[in-house]
Amino acid sequence: MATTPASVAVRPPGPLRRAVASDHVAGWMFVLPSVLLIVLFGLLPIIWGFVLSFQKAGLISPNRPFTGLANYERIASDPLARTAAVNAAYYSFLFVPTSIVLALFLAIALNRKVRLIRFYRLAVFIPVAVSTIATGIMFLWLFDKEFGLANYLLGKVGLGPFGYFDSPQGAMPALVVMTVWGWLGFDTIVYLAALQGVPRELIEAAAVDGAGRWSQFQHVVLPLLGPATLLLAVWSTISALQLFDEVYFVTHGGPLNRTFVPVFYIYRLAFTSSYGFAKAGYAAALAYVLFMVILVLTLIQFWLGSRVVHYSS
């Protein structure tokens, strides 16, 4: 009996114990809570939504017959889906270039050694941290047709009054101004980081070769900002096509459907009965089409990027 403990002690651990004790399993245990949440609130809805897109289904009634591709076929002839697509294209067309160009200017302005530079950088980034609802309330006041500060100041110089969110022509541009303001800080920080990654010796070398400031910027700095620009273009396009919060809170898709965008339509189809019942399946189909559009656009952007963008390494 006395020899037994010794023999146990020298026996190597079994495969199970080895597996449990390995870094691999320990790592998974650490991320397990997040993984569970992602599966529960991310993966499962994605799969369920895919199944739903082939059904005629509401969210209340348990009766969900499969209808094949009918939901997808309907999209082509749905005038509201077309309105939403046109509005999304219009919004992206205004939002993406505006925010990227403005962010570049701001980043260059903030990439200098002047007094209070930290304060300026903070000021530019603060809108990103402000909740969409607060931003919405602020702009509703600012852009109020009758009592807003914007029309008051413009009135002083003899302009306006403009309708902004209340006018069919002005609502989308007003929405662009609001969202650009809200997200500009993020784009600026990305550019600022990229600018600070530009090696000094390259600029000095260009200066030695006789390049002026504009030439330095055009031929040295700008190409090195390529990866950041690609990132921002992809990121801004995705968020532009997924616009929802601001529309839901500020314009409700109006006036006259001029700010009616895809995700807002999907939300109303699935969770309200404004467009009839049992439209959750159709909403899911629209969501998947939107996903495919975003995927294709992103792939195109990466393909274009791979031909134009220089990576420094």
Place this chain on the structure above:
Amino acid sequence: MRRATLLICLVALVGAACTGGSSSGSSGGGPVTIVLWHGYGNVVTPQGQTNYEAKSLTDLVAEFNATHPDVRVKAIYVGSNDNALQKLTVALSGGKQPDITYQYGTSLAQLTDAPGILDLTDIVKGSGWNWNDFFPGEQAAATVNGRVLGIPALVDNLAIVYNKDLFDAAGLAYPTADWTWADFAAAAKKLTDPAKGQYGFAFPADASEDTVWHFDAMLWEAGGDILNADNTQATFNSDAGVEALTALQQMAVTDHSVLLDQQNTKIDNLFNSGHAGMVVTGPWALSSYPDVHYGVQIMPTFPGGNHQTISGPDMWVMFDNGDAKRQAALEFMQWFTSTQQVKADSMTSSHLPTRASVVALPGFVKAFGQKFTGEDVFAENLLNVKKARPTLGTYDQISQIMGSAIVSVLLGQSQPKEALDAAAAQVNQVLAQG
């Protein structure tokens, strides 16, 4: 979008926690616990003031619990009534529905297929319910395709609320009970002063149901109706409909005497700050006007028309969660909506009484008006509610179409006749599809 996702997760978690808590008081030895969902808020507001709507409900529930030892009612505030249908949808898909829930009357038609919904048609015919004492408009709103699916919880109606000081300053006589919409428009024009940011009339123009029901009342006053009698054809594009919408167009587009609130967020603030001479609103809004001297008058009419108004009755909808709970819930609802409790609720919360017998009680209207200025006019105006909006599952779709048409006219983008005709064609399509 990431914020939205996070919010949805949070709501889901909180929702799970709430329903989990509510279902815990299950049957066993003691009293039967039933759960009631409402949207009246908490008794003490975040600003530290008393919320009399919630207080009234809480007090009545406490009184019931004290006098009925075999039943325990748990009244739970589940957030704004605007989201009541969404909340119920989530609860239903998880099988965690409450025994009683407050719902907008317009949501009822969407709940016809809801699993476990209690069909009250035969129950309310029974003695003790006194069903015909509820106003006809309420009965109509509670009934979907001949099935009674709700018990009137709250009733309101629309009337003119006007700023007496602005009328005095403009040298105008106050609105009278025999006003026409032409009188209304003339007064609105005189009350408008762009330099002061002052408008004669403020109108909800967000194309929502709020826009539509304001129009519905005018349509009825002109002698028209939304759909035909068997709900198969749109009739709101009749001459009456065109007359009603033209009256609004005249004020909004020609006279510029209307502030069109396209987000539907600022009308009450504008009226309370003296920037709007008149609003057409319901009894709930009066508590938002502490800073102005206001008067209330019934709706204007059109030549040859009448002074009808519209009511949007909300409902208590019930779910069958087993015999014991169902019976307990019915016992509570019968007690809670009887004449005595309805009167008590009105005098505490300022809700209009849901029963005609309360309005008929000697001295009630006078006492009600003394306690809540202007509410007496709204209470008597209940008798001007003759019609109800159609209780159809497709109603929200119809409303959506009508709302867009009305707003497009008010924004000067189209003419009443063509806009209503186009909307009617769309509505007919919806009705044909069923």
